[in-house]
Amino acid sequence: xxxxxxxxxxxxxxxxxxxxxxxxxxxxxxxxxxxxxxxxxxxxxxxxxxxxxxxxxxxxxxxxxxxxxxxxxxxxxxxxxxxxxxxxxxxxxxxxxxxxxxxxxxxxxxxxxxxxxxxxx
Amino acid sequence: xxxxxxxxxxxxxxxxxxxxxxxxxxxxxxxxxxxxxxxxxxxxxxxxxxxxxxxxxxxxxxxxxxxxxxxxxxxxxxxxxxxxxxxxxxxxxxxxxxxxxxxxxxx
Numbered sequence: 096x097x098x099x100x101x102x103x104x105x106x107x108x109x110x111x112x113x114x115x116x117x118x119x120x121x122x123x124x125x126x127x128x129x130x131x132x133x134x135x136x137x138x139x140x141x142x143x144x145x146x147x148x149x150x151x152x153x154x155x156x157x158x159x160x161x162x163x164x165x166x167x168x169x170x171x172x173x174x175x176x177x178x179x180x181x182x183x184x185x186x187x188x189x190x191x192x193x194x195x196x197x198x199x200x201x202x203x204x205x206x207x208x209x210x211x212x213x214x215x216x
Numbered sequence: 217x218x219x220x221x222x223x224x225x226x227x228x229x230x231x232x233x234x235x236x237x238x239x240x241x242x243x244x245x246x247x248x249x250x251x252x253x254x255x256x257x258x259x260x261x262x263x264x265x266x267x268x269x270x271x272x273x274x275x276x277x278x279x280x281x282x283x284x285x286x287x288x289x290x291x292x293x294x295x296x297x298x299x300x301x302x303x304x305x306x307x308x309x310x311x312x313x314x315x316x317x318x319x320x321x322x323x
Contacts, residue, residue, distance in 0.1 A: 130312075140252075140260065140303055142312040154310045190259055201307040202250040202265035209259055 097122050097205040099191045104210030111181050111214070117174040117191030117207055125149075125169035128194035130203065131176050133187040133212075141187075144176065145194070159185075181214045188212075218245060218306050222315035228323040233294045237318045239287040239304035248308040249287045251280055254317075255300045263302075264289065294320075 103115040117129075131143040144165040145154040153165055164177040174191055188209040195202045219242045229235050239249065247267035252260040262271045264280040267287055277292045291298055299322055304315040 139317050140254075140305070140314040142305075142314070145310070145312075156311045195265065200248055200250075200266040200269075202262060203252070203260075203305070204262050204265075204271070206259035206261070 097193060099193065099205060099207035101189060101191050101207045101210035104189065104212045106213045106215065107181055108216050109181060109183055109214055112177070112179045113181060113212060114178070115176040115189055115191075115210060115212070117176075119172045119174065119191075119193075122193075124167075124172040127196070129165075129167060129174045130192040130194055131163075131165060131174075132190045132192050132203070132206075133185075134190070134209075135184070135187040138187075143189075146174070178212070181212075183214050186212060186214045217311055218243065218308060218313050220304055220306055220313050220315040222302075222304060222318050224318060225316065226319040226321065228321055229294050230323045231294055231296055234290065234292045235294060235320060236291075237289045237302055237304075237320075239289070239315050240285055241287070241306050241308075242285065244285050245306045245308035247282055248306055249280075249282065250305045250307060251278075251289045252303045252305065253298075253300045254303065260303065291320075 098120045100118045107113045146165045162180045166175045190209045191207040192203045193205040195204045221240045249267045251264040254260040267282040268280045301317045301319045
């Protein structure tokens with residue numbers, strides 16, 4: 096069974112930085128595209144960022160472009176999200192999400208349990 | 217960005233009922249539409265992709281279909297474990313966007 100385990104969440108003041116990690120196991124990580132999705136307390140889901148299997152292609156949502164950086168280390172089976180200039184509205188549970196295998200459609204087929212980031216003074 | 221809307225925002229139902237949730241995309245997204253189920257304090261789980269393809273392991277009482285810009289998730293014979301929030305999501309283009317969710321609770 097696919098396993099994605101996020102870590103690194105916590106309390107950070109506005110304007111601060113935080114790095115999240117996602118450890119992947121039980122599948123060939125280097126073959127899959129990955130994403131970060133977040134969910135503010137009591138709110139819906141917001142896609143944040145995508146990275147291709149070899150890191151060649153990266154996309155961001157406008158809400159985090161220029162402040163967040165996605166990366167991966169296939170040798171370590173790990174996905175990362177470095178967050179800078181954090182705002183109160185970045186408070187959310189952050190999910191590490193696997194993209195579907197290459198095919199006609201694209202979907203998020205496996206999700207981590209999430210890690211909570213709280214931005215507050 | 218593609219705007220995803222869902223209706224209703226919530227519904228109350230009983231075990232054994234059949235319920236349907238509608239999702240609309242603007243502009244159109246072909247069949248690049250996925251459905252997720254989220255239970256309280258849990259991560260979302262994929263139910264259906266490509267508008268109507270049931271994800272492996274998902275019970276057959278869940279089904280999805282599409283008609284022009286409308287997509288429908290139907291749950292037949294609602295079970296206690298189906299009370300949750302359901303989200304649609306488009307993968308037609310970046311940024312991927314989700315609907316606001318439909319909460320299904322016990323009447």
